[in-house]
Amino acid sequence: MVFARNSAMAFNRYLDRDIDAKNPRTQMRDIPAGRISANEALLFVIINCVLFIITTYFINNLCFYLSPVALFVVLFYSYTKRFTALCHMVLGLGLSLAPIGAYIAVTGAFSIVPVLYSFAVLFWTGGFDIIYALQDEDFDRGEKLHSIPATLGIKNALRLSVVLHVFSALCVFIPILLTPHNFSWFYYVGVVFFCIMLIYQHLLVKPNDISRVNRAFATANGYASAVFAICFLIDAFLRTNYHF
Template identity: 40%
Template sequence: MIKFEHSIFALPFAYIGVLLSNNYNLKIFVLVTIAMISARSVAMALNRIIDYKTDKLNPRTQGRELPIGKVQLKEAWVFTIFSFIVFEISAYLLNPLAFKLSFVALFFLITYSYTKRFTWLCHIYLGATDAIAPLGGFVGAVGYLDINIFYLALFVAFWIGGFDILYALQDLTFDLKNGVHSIPVKFGPNLARVFAALFHLVAFIFLLLTIYMYKLNYFAYIGAFLVLCLLIIEHLLVDPKDLKKINIAFFNINSYISIVLVIVFLLGRFIND
């Protein structure tokens, strides 16, 4: 029900947050990793539990573990509570502020699954939820927040929000019939693609601002333009009339973006001109 690749989008940005803090060691990286994976597990498990009845009706999600009975609701709840406890312990072991803000993070992780039931702004809320990753990595490392790390958080928010709009295209027919809210439902598939492109353009600007504010070298700028190229490819792969390549765009391309940015931020921080 919960796969490691569910963490691949957010986890690298927690590492980048740690890296940009200039305060890191093995203990911090291990605790941040545990906190991120357990938090993501809480979010994904709750998402499956909350959407259980809807998933049974949606042809795309009917084969998931809960609808087919491969995983029981009771088991899902036990897993969620266990993941919650692991998350809180890891946050507590990092520092006091990380522990206090962990409850704010949990609020977003728990509530984002409900937003599509009443607002087409659900994509923005999901983006804001995933934007906690770099903030959490930074706070976990140093115990305070720096204004500049919010540029990276805003990149994540608009990047995630943009591809979540594209991902929602495949459920357009079901969502229209069942009262599920999204930008494709509100504005139609063509305008939804425009919204997604604008989101990704704004994300690219915030990525450049992050690199500039942290005075990273040209490797980081090269990485930013590689990300831009990958985003363009992602949009070219998504055709509202033929969504067969949506999973390639969603999982493969966005995974490449995360990995590219971890590598180039490392190079941008540690290799001198």
């Protein structure tokens, strides 16, 4: 995961270096600011891609065979703002591979079990990336870049973000509805906290006030993911070892 994320983020900075240089919000990123060169960033991408594929070889065959597919998805995202407003969902698709990838890494097989959590990540990421993109609505329009805020406007973009986050919340609730006796109260706490953080970020950002976008995007989602993951792991440990 670390190597894939390194590759994707560095490739995004490499590919968007000219765009970042024009955008006042991103002019101080490492490449436009001259702290690293474009070639150095590209070399970093290549090294991490190779390390990612090598690492999957030592996990199991299925991970290894699917590793180029995963890399394609996470790298392809960086191109999408050039031709589709659905770029936020492509980012979500890339991150949504994590639950499926983790399951395959542990079991060596594919299952429908982690797909629900992948959908949760897909909708969650799409929703919060729309919020993040509010900052660049005018710039994206001026540069003919595609995003939901640039296409629909801030008010409608926020409405769509709410819808996506409702779907995300449903995806983490559905396992409880299907098998209510299979979870400890730790999972319930994680789900409730996750949903509270989804609501909180929408209370922070309004159509006429996007000054707290970074708090909504980074802080709220950081807490949401960390607490839910911890609660999920504790729940899994208790159910596996103590039949809690």
